[in-house]
Amino acid sequence: MSKQIIIIGGGISGLALLHNLKKKFVGRSDVQVHLLEQNTYAGGTIRTKYQNKCYFEYGPEGFLNNKESALKLAQDLGLEDELVGANPTAKKRYISIKNELHQVPMSPSELLSFKPLSLLDKVRIPLEMLIRKGKDPKETVYEFGVRRFGENITNYFLDPIVKGIYGGDAKKLNLRLAFPKIYELEQEYGSLLKGLILTMLKNSKGKKKGEASGSPMGKLLSFRQGMGQLCEALVKQYEDCIHLDEVVESVDRVGEGFSIVTQKMKYFADELFVCSPAHSASAFLKTLDPVLSELLGKIQYAPMAVVGLVYPKAALGHIPQGFGYLIPSSEKSEVQGVLFPGNVFPGRTADDLFMFRVMIGGSSYPDIMKRTKDELVETAEYELKKRFAINGRTVTEFLALWPNAIPQYDQEYAYLKDGIVYEVSKFPNFHLVANYLGGVSINDCTSNAQAAAEKSALA
Ligand SMILES: Cc1cc2nc3c(=O)[nH]c(=O)nc-3n(C[C@H](O)[C@H](O)[C@H](O)COP(=O)(O)OP(=O)(O)OC[C@H]3O[C@@H](n4cnc5c(N)ncnc54)[C@H](O)[C@@H]3O)c2cc1C
Structure with a gap:
């Protein structure tokens, strides 16, 4: 048998x-x-909806090529030619601080000119390499960040990363379990910065074209018709x-x-x-x-509502650039962040349309699922209209509700x-x-x- x-x-x-x-x-x-x-x-969680010439992701927007397994799966299935890589301009990501969008610094010079940080915050960054490694495996992401970089860097950079990946609260998530790579880098090299730099150098040596990315961040990939x-x-x-x-x-x-x-x-x-x-x-x-x-x-799981609002480009005062933006917890916003999928992958909308993907909820807003569809769309519209000069109505709308989106x-x-x-x-x-x-x-x-x-x- x-x-x-x-x-x-x-x-x-x-x-x-x-x-x-x-x-x-x-x-x-x-x-x-x-x-x-x-x-x-x-x-x-992986589901793509095609409607009015738009591909809307209910869940993940893509996957990174800094590890091989998802890419290998796609290759096994003969989907290599269907893969699409994120547009290089999508590297530009923003953080909303006091309702103003600030580009996340990608180089030391950009970091120096990053306005929300004080001079003291900036001077402290390289000194991270001199701070002794932590010993507490129960440390939260927030405690780790404050210990190594100070409060502002933690609030403006680490906290939004926790929201972007887990829809979670940096003050509650355990660093070792939620971000094992960061924990291991500190344990192995004594410093996160040192660990990142040395790993990047090591990985970039001997990489052939088409192999998984040498950068710890990797490149974001998806498929022509979305993750579905x-x-x-x-x-x-x-x-x-x-x-x-x-x-x-x-x-x-x-x-x-x-x-x-x-x-x-x-x-x-x-x-x-x-x-x-x-x-x-x-x-x-x-x-x-x-x-x-x-x-x-x-x-525990974080709840998340994902609202997709698509406008004619002609209705926008200006076309937003880059990947999108995240909103730190200190801003007390139930909107976690907004992505611009059409800037990231080709063909997500018709050329004359622009899609916003608004993430609402997260572990700090457990009641978000009690909202009606109209209320969630209203919240998303309010978020967009206060930032972008929008003159016109949506061409199409999407809503994905995840009462148990991501485990904490x-x-x-x-x-x-x-x-x-x-x-x-x-x-x-x-x-x-x-x-x-x-x-x-x-x-x-x-x-x-x-x-x-x-x-x-x-x-
Ligand atoms: C909004 C959102 C955005 C995300 N973005 C990204 C991203 O950009 N990149 C990334 O890498 N990850 C992202 N993630 C995380 C990633 O998508 C998920 O962690 C992953 O897809 C989970 O896969 P899974 O198979 O473990 O669980 P699930 O996708 O939850 O699948 C579990 C399956 O079990 C089925 N099931 C449940 N109960 C039963 C039952 N009683 N009988 C039979 N079947 C049952 C469900 O119907 C479901 O199909 C995102 C997640 C969310 C929610």
Whole structure:
């Protein structure tokens, strides 16, 4: 009899895992892999909507090529020619301070002329190399920033990065877990600046064209028709193994394997991979392991509403430049930031249109999901109209609601994670592979999926 592997959840973690397992067991008729997804479409957070000649991203705008795994997945799927790189002018990013947009400095001279920082703040930056490395693995991102660079640099640069990646609060996220690279650079080199410079020099040596970027920042990539194209290609390739509209309700142990009950039927798995978000896994794993279920249920997520507003270019007093802007917590704005997708990737809108992608909410605004669609659009419009001379109405609008957008690697999470890892270790053929373990970026999800496939107990 053939062995059954079941994957629950068809976001990028589950889909990439399916791809890696199919590769691993190619030609093995004794191993069958099936993926169960609750929605009538796969992709999870990754979803692109095409409407009125505009591609709107519900979730991620792109992925970085500073790691290889997502790029490798795209190459495996034959999507190399469909890849698009961010326009070099999109390197310009802005920070909103007291309602004024300031370009994020990209060079020492730009840093010197960055107005919101005092002379003292600027003098302090190179002195970071002289500060002793920290010893507290529980340090928050904010504490780390203030210790090494002072309050203003932390407020204007680190805090917005936390918002941009996690929709989170720098005062709550644990540096070691949320930004392991930064933590490791400080631990290894004694200084973040020293670590960044030396890593960049080391990585740029011997890189060939087309290889993953040597810069720790990397280059942002997407696909001609948006990020959804990646998941569509995966679904097309593995259509026979993907079961949509299958809501998993409970999981139980049966002998050495698992029974999985969905709203429609019952499956059996010799090996089970759970790739759904922590709160949903918590609900259906209650019977299998009540302790694990409780720990998963405690992981906090930031809510996020993403509003897309598209105007005729002719209605704008001036065309905004660059990637977009982020708004630091000190500005007390429920708008986290605004992206200009058409400036980043080609073909996102018709040439005569301009799209704003307004991110509203984050962990500091837990009630954002109580707003109506009209209220959210109004909030987005208010944000744009106070900055850009907009004379005219939108051509089209989009709204994506994510009540549980991104898991928060906060202080409590550190304890939860240890408990979760311990509980999972009780079952040799049971795995959790999702963005609440091992990183939230697409690259993190795809590389964790690759590692999980390698560990498959059915090898
Ligand atoms: C607004 C936003 C912008 C982002 N921007 C970026 C970016 O630019 N770059 C980047 O690298 N990352 C970005 N991220 C993060 C990244 O997109 C996510 O971390 C990643 O896509 C998560 O993938 P996942 O498969 O782990 O989870 P998910 O995408 O959440 O997928 C989980 C899947 O499980 C399914 N599921 C849940 N419960 C059940 C059940 N009971 N039965 C069956 N199926 C179930 C869900 O329907 C879903 O399809 C962004 C995230 C958000 C929200």
